[in-house]
Amino acid sequence: MKILIDEGKCVGAGTCVLAAADVFDQRDEDGIVVLLDDDPPHALLPQVMDAAARCPALAIEVVE
Amino acid sequence: MTNTPPLKTQPTVRSCPFDPPEEYRTLREQEPVAPVTFPDGAAGWLVTRYDDVRTVLSDPRFSAKRIVLRPGGGGMEDAPPPPPGLFIMMDAPEHTRFRRLLTGQFTVRRMRQLAPAVEKIVAEQLDAMAAAEGPVDLVQAFALPVPSLVICELLGVPYADREEFQRNSATIVRLHSSPEEFQQAQAALRGYIHQLVLAKREKPTDDILSELVQSGELTDEELVGVGVLLLIAGHETTANMIALSTMCLLQNPEQLAALRADPSLMDGAVEELLRYLTVVQFGVRRTALEDVELHGQQIKEGSTVVASLASGNRDTEHLADDPEALDVGRPHSAHLAFGHGIHQCLGQQLARAELKAALSALLDRFPTLRLAVPVEEVPMRDDMLVYGVHELPVTW
Numbered sequence: 001m002k003i004l005i006d007e008g009k010c011v012g013a014g015t016c017v018l019a020a021a022d023v024f025d026q027r028d029e030d031g032i033v034v035l036l037d038d039d040p041p042h043a044l045l046p047q048v049m050d051a052a053a054r055c056p057a058l059a060i061e062v063v064e
Numbered sequence: 065m066t067n068t069p070p071l072k073t074q075p076t077v078r079s080c081p082f083d084p085p086e087e088y089r090t091l092r093e094q095e096p097v098a099p100v101t102f103p104d105g106a107a108g109w110l111v112t113r114y115d116d117v118r119t120v121l122s123d124p125r126f127s128a129k130r131i132v133l134r135p136g137g138g139g140m141e142d143a144p145p146p147p148p149g150l151f152i153m154m155d156a157p158e159h160t161r162f163r164r165l166l167t168g169q170f171t172v173r174r175m176r177q178l179a180p181a182v183e184k185i186v187a188e189q190l191d192a193m194a195a196a197e198g199p200v201d202l203v204q205a206f207a208l209p210v211p212s213l214v215i216c217e218l219l220g221v222p223y224a225d226r227e228e229f230q231r232n233s234a235t236i237v238r239l240h241s242s243p244e245e246f247q248q249a250q251a252a253l254r255g256y257i258h259q260l261v262l263a264k265r266e267k268p269t270d271d272i273l274s275e276l277v278q279s280g281e282l283t284d285e286e287l288v289g290v291g292v293l294l295l296i297a298g299h300e301t302t303a304n305m306i307a308l309s310t311m312c313l314l315q316n317p318e319q320l321a322a323l324r325a326d327p328s329l330m331d332g333a334v335e336e337l338l339r340y341l342t343v344v345q346f347g348v349r350r351t352a353l354e355d356v357e358l359h360g361q362q363i364k365e366g367s368t369v370v371a372s373l374a375s376g377n378r379d380t381e382h383l384a385d386d387p388e389a390l391d392v393g394r395p396h397s398a399h400l401a402f403g404h405g406i407h408q409c410l411g412q413q414l415a416r417a418e419l420k421a422a423l424s425a426l427l428d429r430f431p432t433l434r435l436a437v438p439v440e441e442v443p444m445r446d447d448m449l450v451y452g453v454h455e456l457p458v459t460w
Contacts, residue, residue, distance in 0.1 A: 011167065011406050012167025013402075013408045013410075014170075014171055014172040014413050015408075017171075017172040018396075026172060028171065028173070028174075029168045030167055031167030031169075031170065031171045032164075050398075054398045056121075056402075056406070057122075057406055057408075
């Protein structure tokens with residue numbers, strides 16, 4: 001699985017961190033999404049898909 | 065002469081204090097994009113399905129800028145500019161500038177670091193409540209002071225001034241305030257925050273308002289707009305979620321028992337209560353920037369569209385498994401209680417931290433908590449933009 005994030009779209013809501021804390025974090029200074037792992041183990045797919053679905057700004061794309 | 069069918073208004077009458085008006089279910093099934101007339105006489109559209117609500121709130125063809133409303137819709141050229149700093153009424157990229165300045169203050173990590181301070185505030189309020197003999201009004205004794213103290217501390221607003229700003233804030237979110245009352249309350253709040261901005265420029269303290277002043281990124285007028293917005297948003301919504309959630313759990317004893325038996329359910333219970341109760345009761349307004357077709361309905365450029373968060377959260381499109389039921393054991397859903405799109409609630413992680421701390425400690429501290437009046441006598445906030453209770457008499 002590959003994850004693409006669009007920092008320009010991110011609004012720092014933090015919903016991705018709640019959904020998949022092993023994969024997503026936020027920059028301290030402006031809350032923008034940080035990708036901790038751009039190719040996480042397949043077992044995390046449901047959480048990553050959940051994070052993408054919850055993102056209010058549609059800033060996360062998952063390529064299986 | 066043709067007989068024009070009577071114009072529909074947005075449903076407002078609830079048969080159960082915890083459910084949206086029943087008409088929403090029919091609208092979702094039969095007329096998901098329904099023509100309505102708003103209380104100010106303007107014609108527009110009401111969107112009630114989960115997917116459509118998400119579309120209206122995330123599609124850039126719908127603008128957060130408010131236009132001059134008139135029957136049939138007006139043109140965007142009539143739109144007055146959003147008041148300085150009121151970024152909930154701006155579109156990208158104007159909105160982005162404000163959001164970026166603030167998001168770092170409300171990250172998941174920051175709000176987790178804040179949890180001990182929130183828990184301390186919660187414990188102090190509960191101590192004071194326990195020392196009083198019941199019954200007490202849970203709103204005044206607990207639900208309102210907790211978020212009010214927290215946002216005051218975060219923003220750098222003196223809590224001692226609460227009586228005035230809470231009164232002005234209530235006037236602003238009350239549906240039946242006259243235009244004069246509304247303007248007076250808004251001017252008073254703006255004047256108050258302006259004084260604070262000037263004081264913090266002179267002598268900065270350790271808080272968000274001081275940081276914003278020092279960043280040099282915003283004009284005084286913008287600082288005032290942001291300050292007023294955060295102050296109102298920081299306490300009205302959470303206070304009502306705390307009180308209404310408590311009432312809802314007391315009326316659902318099996319759910320309350322499940323939560324008491326397994327406190328690890330609290331994170332999920334908070335999400336479920338947010339979904340189930342959805343205190344932003346009349347939805348979120350947007351304006352079409354061009355002609356848009358939604359579910360076969362032509363929405364003309366300039367039309368107002370209201371996306372009902374409460375209805376979307378009860379849609380089987382969102383939850384196949386009985387969305388009309390409160391289930392604290394339900395897996396976290398992508399609910400709409402905080403909205404959707406670029407305006408999704410900036411303070412949502414703060415709200416979660418406050419709700420979790422407040423409900424956990426309240427249930428723990430008062431195992432025999434119960435309503436002190438019959439449920440029908442609890443005055444519900446049907447008349448406010450943010451739903452909840454005006455008072456919640458409880459005893460233990």
